[in-house]
Amino acid sequence: MSLFNLFGRPSFNHGIHPPSNKTVTGKTPIRRLPFPGMLVIPLNQHIGKPAIPIVRKGDEVVRGQPVAKADGFVSVPIHAPATGRIKGIELMPTALGKNAPSILLEVYEGATQEVLWGEEQTIGDMSDEALRQAIQDSGMVGLGGAAFPSHVKLTIPEDKSVDTLVVNGCECEPYLSCDHRMMLEHPRALMRGIRYAMRATGTQQAVIGIEDNKMDAVETLRANLPRDGSISVEAVETKYPQGSEKMLIKSLLGREVPAGGIPSEIGVVVNNVGTLAALGQLLPKGEGLIERVITVAGPGVKQPGNYLVPLGTPIGFVLDQVGYEGSQTEFILGGPMMGPAVSALDTPVTKGTSGLLVLNEPDIESETLRIWPCIRCARCVDACPMHLNPSHLGQLAAKRKYETMAEEFHLNDCFECGSCSYVCPSNIPLVQYFRIAKAINREQAA
Amino acid sequence: MKKSKSQIELRTTPHTHAAGDVVKIMRNVVYALLPIAGFAIWQFGLSALALLITVTLSCLLTERFFNWMGSGYNSLGDWSATITGILLALTLPPAFPLWMGAVAGIAAIALGKALFGGLGMNVLNPALVGRAFVQAAFPVAITTWTPAFFDGRFSQFAPSTLALPFLRPPSVDHWIELLQVDAFSGATPLALYKFEGIQTDTVELLTGMTTGSAGETSALLILVCGLYLAFRRMLDWRIPLTVMGGVALTSALLSLFDPERAPDTVFMLFSGGLMLGAWFMASDMVGSPVTPLGILIYGLLIGSLTVVIRVYGGLTEGVMYAILLGNAATPLIEQITQPRVFGQRASK
Numbered sequence: 001m002s003l004f005n006l007f008g009r010p011s012f013n014h015g016i017h018p019p020s021n022k023t024v025t026g027k028t029p030i031r032r033l034p035f036p037g038m039l040v041i042p043l044n045q046h047i048g049k050p051a052i053p054i055v056r057k058g059d060e061v062v063r064g065q066p067v068a069k070a071d072g073f074v075s076v077p078i079h080a081p082a083t084g085r086i087k088g089i090e091l092m093p094t095a096l097g098k099n100a101p102s103i104l105l106e107v108y109e110g111a112t113q114e115v116l117w118g119e120e121q122t123i124g125d126m127s128d129e130a131l132r133q134a135i136q137d138s139g140m141v142g143l144g145g146a147a148f149p150s151h152v153k154l155t156i157p158e159d160k161s162v163d164t165l166v167v168n169g170c171e172c173e174p175y176l177s178c179d180h181r182m183m184l185e186h187p188r189a190l191m192r193g194i195r196y197a198m199r200a201t202g203t204q205q206a207v208i209g210i211e212d213n214k215m216d217a218v219e220t221l222r223a224n225l226p227r228d229g230s231i232s233v234e235a236v237e238t239k240y241p242q243g244s245e246k247m248l249i250k251s252l253l254g255r256e257v258p259a260g261g262i263p264s265e266i267g268v269v270v271n272n273v274g275t276l277a278a279l280g281q282l283l284p285k286g287e288g289l290i291e292r293v294i295t296v297a298g299p300g301v302k303q304p305g306n307y308l309v310p311l312g313t314p315i316g317f318v319l320d321q322v323g324y325e326g327s328q329t330e331f332i333l334g335g336p337m338m339g340p341a342v343s344a345l346d347t348p349v350t351k352g353t354s355g356l357l358v359l360n361e362p363d364i365e366s367e368t369l370r371i372w373p374c375i376r377c378a379r380c381v382d383a384c385p386m387h388l389n390p391s392h393l394g395q396l397a398a399k400r401k402y403e404t405m406a407e408e409f410h411l412n413d414c415f416e417c418g419s420c421s422y423v424c425p426s427n428i429p430l431v432q433y434f435r436i437a438k439a440i441n442r443e444q445a446a
Numbered sequence: 447m448k449k450s451k452s453q454i455e456l457r458t459t460p461h462t463h464a465a466g467d468v469v470k471i472m473r474n475v476v477y478a479l480l481p482i483a484g485f486a487i488w489q490f491g492l493s494a495l496a497l498l499i500t501v502t503l504s505c506l507l508t509e510r511f512f513n514w515m516g517s518g519y520n521s522l523g524d525w526s527a528t529i530t531g532i533l534l535a536l537t538l539p540p541a542f543p544l545w546m547g548a549v550a551g552i553a554a555i556a557l558g559k560a561l562f563g564g565l566g567m568n569v570l571n572p573a574l575v576g577r578a579f580v581q582a583a584f585p586v587a588i589t590t591w592t593p594a595f596f597d598g599r600f601s602q603f604a605p606s607t608l609a610l611p612f613l614r615p616p617s618v619d620h621w622i623e624l625l626q627v628d629a630f631s632g633a634t635p636l637a638l639y640k641f642e643g644i645q646t647d648t649v650e651l652l653t654g655m656t657t658g659s660a661g662e663t664s665a666l667l668i669l670v671c672g673l674y675l676a677f678r679r680m681l682d683w684r685i686p687l688t689v690m691g692g693v694a695l696t697s698a699l700l701s702l703f704d705p706e707r708a709p710d711t712v713f714m715l716f717s718g719g720l721m722l723g724a725w726f727m728a729s730d731m732v733g734s735p736v737t738p739l740g741i742l743i744y745g746l747l748i749g750s751l752t753v754v755i756r757v758y759g760g761l762t763e764g765v766m767y768a769i770l771l772g773n774a775a776t777p778l779i780e781q782i783t784q785p786r787v788f789g790q791r792a793s794k
Binding site: 016018246250256257258259260261327328329330332336337338340341342343357359363370372373374375376377378381382385386387388389391392409410413416418421422423425426427432435 | 453454455456457458459460461462463464466467468469470471524564565566567682731732734735736737738741780784785786787788789790
């Protein structure tokens with residue numbers, strides 16, 4: 001930890017302070033949305049191999065019933081979010097722009113919200129291995145946006161050992177507040193989920209890191225801590241991208257994940273609060289992940305808030321429910337810093353969707369900006385949380401020296417947080433340059 | 447699913463952007479320079495005003511000419527040529543012949559900026575390139591100083607101001623005698639110090655009750671204007687600070703090893719063009735390093751070079767060459783001071 005941390009909240013070096021825009025949604029309790037007429041359930045909602053469908057066109061399924069099974073270890077099953085009939089398996093648009101095979105589920109009118117599948121199980125009686133299997137069976141993935149299968153993350157390789165579970169409650173992206181609400185409304189489920197994760201990984205201590213703009217969540221969780229002192233809550237500085245794994249570990253523990261490495265190399269495993277709270281809710285009941293909380297916000301949304309949405313709900317349906325306006329709009333899945341914009345309103349909400357933002361004219365106009373030459377103001381250098389030199393990388397990209405970027409200037413350490421583009425007074429789309437450079441390098445290597 | 451009722455935008459991340467752009471930064475630098483220009487006009491009268499206008503216009507026209515030669519895009523709107531013009535005028539003697547000022551402006555933009563490819567591409571500070579050019583071309587005119595605050599400065603030009611192009615400007619000595627200014631030696635504080643060993647009072651240096659280039663006299667005013675920019679985060683405070691640190695450090699070192707010629711630190715800091723150079727020229731973003739350690743080295747280098755040139759060089763003032771050398775060294779400095787990337791050879 002740097003010297004400055006002695007005088008403030010724990011934090012990492014560099015980073016930016018975009019307006020948080022959470023005041024409205026942070027105070028809005030989670031509300032359930034009704035079922036849409038049709039659910040679009042992509043088979044590749046997680047990182048890894050897509051799930052294999054186990055239903056056919058015409059089958060009837062009940063809410064909570066598995067409709068696809070995991071294909072190997074790095075994969076998870078998918079459960080039916082509503083009672084209804086399978087209409088088919090077709091290519092449908094996804095958040096990443098590529099169409100993907102998806103199960104179409106026609107929801108019965110008046111279908112019940114009750115989950116009709118799953119058996120209660122006592123976690124305490126399970127072996128660690130059975131616990132990890134139960135986590136895979138629940139279809140759980142990282143709900144913060146990465147959608148990496150949770151049981152894989154919680155399986156520590158033989159040759160490594162971890163001592164600390166870091167629980168990520170930063171939610172550093174502007175607008176998003178679903179994790180904030182989960183911490184406030186389901187603290188006990190979160191504590192349960194943390195215990196499961198500690199058992200699965202064999203860690204003795206857990207630290208929950210929360211940005212200090214959510215002190216109510218800090219207090220709520222502190223009031224619900226177990227007495228044995230194994231779990232603690234730490235407020236960290238509100239700064240983007242505090243919620244990035246590497247930054248949060250640095251802030252809380254002062255350890256640096258080696259370049260190109262993963263946290264378990266320095267004895268840490270990180271999970272998102274939303275993920276662990278959902279695990280705490282689902283595992284005892286033996287249920288699968290069929291719905292999630294998303295923040296619907298942005299200047300274009302009429303009723304911003306946090307909504308519990310069945311997975312597979314098309315964003316167009318969500319938008320009809322909350323209302324939106326603007327003759328020129330941009331729809332973003334996730335936060336404004338890293339979330340992709342989508343063009344198709346039948347793109348579904350999936351396991352990794354943390355938010356749905358609608359930006360309209362004022363923002364869009366102010367963003368349609370002229371690109372000026374780099375004036376070497378060094379703002380990007382002071383913003384990059386990875387301590388890269390985005391200014392120089394950008395100039396190399398303009399000269400198409402993509403290999404030099406990777407070999408000499410650590411291009412591959414960039415995780416595309418967008419801090420450099422955010423601060424650039426010349427409006428240079430640095431992150432986009434870096435994405436292109438990485439893609440071309442990958443192609444060259446292949 | 448019903449179609450969206452509106453036009454859907456698709457853009458890459460991030461979808462939000464910090465307020466302010468290059469134009470806003472440049473415009474604010476112009477705002478910050480205006481009080482300094484105003485003080486120069488109040489102090490030196492019509493000649494300074496005419497010089498400011500001429501040099502700035504010359505810069506703008508040259509910039510426009512290269513626009514026309516090149517892309518056709520009008521880059522006057524980014525205010526950078528205006529900054530170069532005002533800064534350049536502020537570094538010239540107030541009674542500098544106007545036609546020579548125009549030459550300085552042309553040299554600044556043509557040789558200092560357009561030749562390298564325009565905004566953001568120049569290696570050296572354009573205003574200082576212009577000044578260096580006229581320093582070499584017109585060595586007498588650029589060291590001809592006129593008194594400050596003389597009566598009638600708002601009703602008459604110094605005779606040298608209106609000199610005809612390509613002719614030797616008339617001497618101002620007789621004109622200064624006629625003005626009956628008390629005790630005007632025709633020397634700047636630095637020249638007085640260097641050649642006669644007279645150290646000008648610090649209060650006079652701070653408030654600008656001395657002579658010198660049009661805009662360099664009041665250290666205090668420049669400090670305030672620079673701080674305005676620093677507080678608005680449009681100027682990297684580390685650069686002026688390290689430049690001043692370099693001056694202080696070198697003066698202190700010299701007083702250890704060479705007490706005979708050692709200058710007074712406070713005098714070094716507040717005399718000549720150091721304040722203007724540190725706050726408005728060394729800090730020019732384009733010519734300075736972007737790496738934290740690089741900024742430190744760059745600042746210290748400029749500061750120490752300034753003192754060394756002032757004390758040991760043939761010139762009375764060293765800020766201009768110190769900054770130009772700092773600019774030239776920037777690519778090298780940056781190359782050797784790339785920051786340690788997060789997670790590379792973890793230091794702890």
